[in-house]
Amino acid sequence: MSDTIKLADLKKGEARCPGAPSTQDIIAADKVAAPGWVRSESYQFLGDEDISKDRYIDPAYAKKEITSLWAKTWQFACREEHIPSVGDYHVYDLGPYSFIITRVAENDIRAYYNACLHRGTKLRASGTEGNAEEFKCSFHGWTWNIDGTHKETLCPWDFPHVEFKKLTLPEAKVERLGGFVFINMDKDAPTLAEYLGPAAKSHIDAWKLENRYIYLHVSKRLPCNWKLAIDAFLEAYHVIETHPQVAPSNGDANTQYDVYGEHVNRFISPLGVVSPHLYGKISEQDVLNQFTLGDSSAMGDTKLSVKDGGTARAVMAEMFRGMFEKATNTDLSKVSDSELLDCFSYTVFPNIFLFPGISLPMIYRFRPDPRDHRKCIYEVLFMRPLPLDGNRPMPAEPIHLEDHQSFCEAEGMDPGFGAILDQDTDNLILQQEGLEASAKPGLTLGNYQEIRVRHFERAVDKYVKPNS
Structure with a gap:
């Protein structure tokens, strides 16, 4: 979006991060083109009124959800x-x-x-x-x-x-x-295909997730209502404050948000590009170094350089392509840079996230604690492609963490990703208690970066009527 466009001239929901390329601009510049499901957009302005806080703190509301929401959704x-x-x-x-x-x-x-x-x-x-x-x-x-x-x-x-x-x-x-x-x-209930809608169903079909298996399964109880936990993972707006360590290579404010029908939404968060919050402070080599050098890097101590006029994203795409080809003995020359690098997060209402990317394919699942509406059960399941011999391994047994434990303590968990999950979930007790203490009756949401939160809570409203 051009800096010369004044916010006052835009319709509600049209504003985007000033001076920053869109996710689609970033993807369009990649060497290997992305498929249609990546290159599509489906944003919709859904209003700007506050979201009532009662849904998160009222035990009577939680009781309604059991019969009117959970008993009627896929x-x-x-x-x-x-x-x-x-x-x-x-x-x-x-x-x-x-x-x-x-x-x-x-x-x-x-x-x-x-x-x-x-x-x-x-x-x-x-x-x-x-x-x-x-x-x-x-x-x-x-x-x-x-x-x-x-x-x-x-x-x-x-x-x-x-x-x-x-x-x-x-x-x-x-x-x-x-x-x-x-x-x-x-x-x-409608069929699952009707529930998802044709666009979202076609995306899921394209990923061939039936050809993956669960190799790590971690479960932990969180100190908040299940909807607060889901809301926390629906946007990248929190990245610069909550996860500053990843901002040098995460286009948080560039992230694209889409909604599909009533039950599915997604974001595409581009990786291998600097956060717009850090423009002018981070070089392309700095972006690459975060992935290839230091204790928090994703790649160990691999030393790579960005050539003059090149980009960290292009170097990372080739690096990832080579790594995954070696690991799976498959030709990935036609797999897009975006599928190799970017974070794709799809939410299927009411409680699962699907991350179909190649670099970190995983699933989140959230369920209410049956004894306390102020707590919920959170699971993260990591997926891998099936072995080359075609034999399907048995899925990993769940690792159940105690409430006080760090995600980093789960055997097999990547320490850097475990730290990110700790940062995300450490905010939740403060939000739960803050909503209960607040004099303000609702939550205020951004029109674009928090559209998935609004879309999700609109689906909640569809099933849980105020006077039901």
Whole structure:
């Protein structure tokens, strides 16, 4: 956007960082062109009114969410590799709800409500997985086949009023996409494709995430409402203050924000370029050095230089391309510089983030703490391409951190990224307590850089009506 354009002349939502190239300008200058899903834009001005703080601090609001939001939305329950064989199951808990995600046949996955139809005992404990030929209640022995049909009841003579043939385990709806298993408790819910919308669905299809597996899974309880935790990861506006160490090579104020329908949004945050906040203070060589030199670098002590007239971004793209080609024994000559470098963050409402980039493919998942609306469960799952032999490794077992532990303490966690997660989450207790102490009834949002927050909270409003 030209500096000669006055803010007063712009319509709401049109303002962009003055004097800085857009994300699309940066990508257009790359050596290897990006695919259409990268080069597209889908911003929409959605208003500028404050967001009510009650949604984050009111226990009555949290109670409404359980039945009006969580019971009516599509959510990621597990990956297909969690249940690769017939009879495999994985228990997924969400607030008070619990489901046994079970592979009944090669192409038949079901989600049973995890409760005995006798007196309600859980058929499988929370957090468990394994392989079963039947689901038997540990209390009185009532038993179901893995296809959900009733198998056996102790002393059936005492239940002449029960039609056992009709006593099948209730199910939630199940759909699969990109190796993910999604469930929805609403029998009248739209299909997953309708829920995502055609644009977002086409993006996810293009990534081929079914060809990746989970190699690291870290879980931690956070001291804030689940929506505050999600909001914290929806924008790059906080980078210069919260993560100053990455600003020399992160185009935070250049970041592009997009919304798709009601349930999906994204940002593309360009890497290998200096933050506009540091223009004139950081050279192209400084940008490259952050990745290749020093304790906080991403590449160890590899010494590389930017030639006269060149850019750190171009050098980094070739460096990453060579590294990943060697690691995967594949030709990446046609893979765009943007896919190799940039941070792509897609949020699928209500609680997952998909990061499909090649350099750091991962998933975030957020769930409310069933006992305290002021806390939530945060998971980060890192993905890798399948091994060259085609054999799919079993997904990593979750590492559950204690509330006081640093993400850096998780075995296998990159220390630099663990420190970033610590910085993000350290802000959240202050925000939760600050909202509860504040005399101001709402949160004020930027029209562009915080559009994903507004879009997300509009989706919340769709499901949780004030007087419902």
